[in-house]
Amino acid sequence: MKPQRKVFVVGGHLTPFIGKGHPDFIWKKHPEFGQRENPTLEELMTSAILGALESTGVEAAAIERGYVGNFAGELFSNQGHMGALAVRAHKDLQGKPFMRLEGACASGGLAVVTAVDAIQAGCDVVMALGAEVQTTVSARDGAGFLARASHWESERELDDFTFPAMFARRAKYYEEKFGVGEEDIAYVVAKAYANANKNPNAHMRDVKVDLEAASQASDTNPRFLRNEDFKDYLKVTDCSQVSDGAAAMILASEEGLKKLGIDPSKCVELLGYTVATSPLGQVSDYTTLDNTKKAANELYTETGLKPEQIGVCEVHDCFAVTEVLMTEALGFAEPGKGGELAKSGATAIDGKIPVNTGGGLIAFGHPVGATGIKQVLEIYRQMKGLCGDYQVPTKPEYGLTANMGGDDRTTVCMAFKNV
Ligand code: CAA
Numbered sequence: 199m200k201p202q203r204k205v206f207v208v209g210g211h212l213t214p215f216i217g218k219g220h221p222d223f224i225w226k227k228h229p230e231f232g233q234r235e236n237p238t239l240e241e242l243m244t245s246a247i248l249g250a251l252e253s254t255g256v257e258a259a260a261i262e263r264g265y266v267g268n269f270a271g272e273l274f275s276n277q278g279h280m281g282a283l284a285v286r287a288h289k290d291l292q293g294k295p296f297m298r299l300e301g302a303c304a305s306g307g308l309a310v311v312t313a314v315d316a317i318q319a320g321c322d323v324v325m326a327l328g329a330e331v332q333t334t335v336s337a338r339d340g341a342g343f344l345a346r347a348s349h350w351e352s353e354r355e356l357d358d359f360t361f362p363a364m365f366a367r368r369a370k371y372y373e374e375k376f377g378v379g380e381e382d383i384a385y386v387v388a389k390a391y392a393n394a395n396k397n398p399n400a401h402m403r404d405v406k407v408d409l410e411a412a413s414q415a416s417d418t419n420p421r422f423l424r425n426e427d428f429k430d431y432l433k434v435t436d437c438s439q440v441s442d443g444a445a446a447m448i449l450a451s452e453e454g455l456k457k458l459g460i461d462p463s464k465c466v467e468l469l470g471y472t473v474a475t476s477p478l479g480q481v482s483d484y485t486t487l488d489n490t491k492k493a494a495n496e497l498y499t500e501t502g503l504k505p506e507q508i509g510v511c512e513v514h515d516c517f518a519v520t521e522v523l524m525t526e527a528l529g530f531a532e533p534g535k536g537g538e539l540a541k542s543g544a545t546a547i548d549g550k551i552p553v554n555t556g557g558g559l560i561a562f563g564h565p566v567g568a569t570g571i572k573q574v575l576e577i578y579r580q581m582k583g584l585c586g587d588y589q590v591p592t593k594p595e596y597g598l599t600a601n602m603g604g605d606d607r608t609t610v611c612m613a614f615k616n617v
Pocket of ligand 1: 301337341344347359419422433434437438440516564602603605
């Protein structure tokens with residue numbers, strides 16, 4: 199969708215993403231275990247909303263409506279009805295239309311594009327936010343909750359860890375088809391951790407994983423799947439994190455910016471978005487992300503952009519092989535060459551096409567509903583020079599996001615221009 203009315207990202211806020219491995223996360227080995235609790239879904243959401251209002255200087259009363267990305271609040275936190283939960287954050291949001299969007303791990307991306315649609319329909323200032331808490335249960339039980347994003351009837355039994363097994367399956371077929379090994383895919387993992395180590399908001403900001411550690415299984419990096427066909431193709435370091443976190447952003451039309459007294463030069467412009475959806479449980483080729491490719495190609499056609507023009511990119515690296523496949527689907531690398539692209543340094547912070555500069559889902563973390571919002575905020579923050587130690591050295595003119603739900607079943611792609 200190419201906006202008929204211009205849409206600007208005004209700014210926003212994200213909470214630190216936390217979970218096992220993060221120094222502030224309370225679990226049985228934390229010195230404050232039993233004395234302090236981790237933040238709830240509502241607390242995270244409230245903190246992101248109030249942070250977005252404060253950092254942009256936008257009054258809550260100016261927000262006309264809001265869209266909330268969340269996948270599984272009912273399962274992890276016994277909480278649904280996200281719009282009504284969100285407006286508890288501020289009295290001036292109460293009474294306004296706030297509602298939830300759900301598309302598995304693409305829920306955040308869907309919240310952003312629905313906010314864009316609202317601006318096309320006549321709204322001027324809209325909030326998009328996302329939040330997820332996943333650490334209320336064990337990783338194994340949580341994997342069962344996340345499996346609701348698969349075709350439950352036909353795919354759940356792949357493994358207790360359904361999604362890790364689905365992407366181990368992709369890694370197996372990819373490695374066999376293109377003759378690459380897990381060490382070739384490990385470059386994206388080493389990059390993710392190196393970037394996250396520079397990012398104060400990252401779940402894995404204090405955890406070191408270098409290329410050697412990411413390339414092989416070990417006692418601390420086990421192959422944990424039970425599925426005999428796929429277990430050899432996935433280790434713990436190949437996986438995104440089970441994170442808690444929230445992110446909120448404000449979008450405005452040109453009229454909205456005038457009302458807010460914000461100059462467009464402080465913003466990033468959305469050039470277009472696409473959403474592609476494919477049927478659950480019906481992947482025809484495990485070695486490509488066909489649904490993402492469709493969304494990306496439509497976006498390039500719609501905006502006139504070419505892959506080589508993109509100066510910064512956020513892709514959905516729910517597993518290491520997914521980043522490799524994403525860079526191929528987005529046209530940055532030929533099929534089978536995504537690992538080589540990472541190995542060449544092209545996707546590093548100072549590379550030709552920096553990808554997942556804050557650490558991606560693997561090391562920044564993956565609080566499912568917040569991920570798509572975070573991706574857009576990261577592009578905004580990179581374009582506006584707000585990324586501190588992980589700031590890209592160039593001033594990117596164009597940026598792209600690809601947020602994926604399920605096994606490449608829903609993909610939201612967006613393109614942005616620095617103003
Ligand atoms: N040796 C052998 N096995 C070991 C082991 C060791 N040293 N350490 C752990 N394991 C095994 C055990 O079987 C363990 O399970 P149990 O404790 O239940 O027996 C299992 O590995 C997991 O161990 P932990 O619970 O200690 O693991 P963890 O808390 O460190 O988590 C992880 C690691 C399981 C990889 C977890 O980070 C994870 O599940 N990540 C993936 C999250 C995910 O799938 N997100 C969704 C992505 S898909 C997407 O984005 C699209 C969508 O729409 C859903």
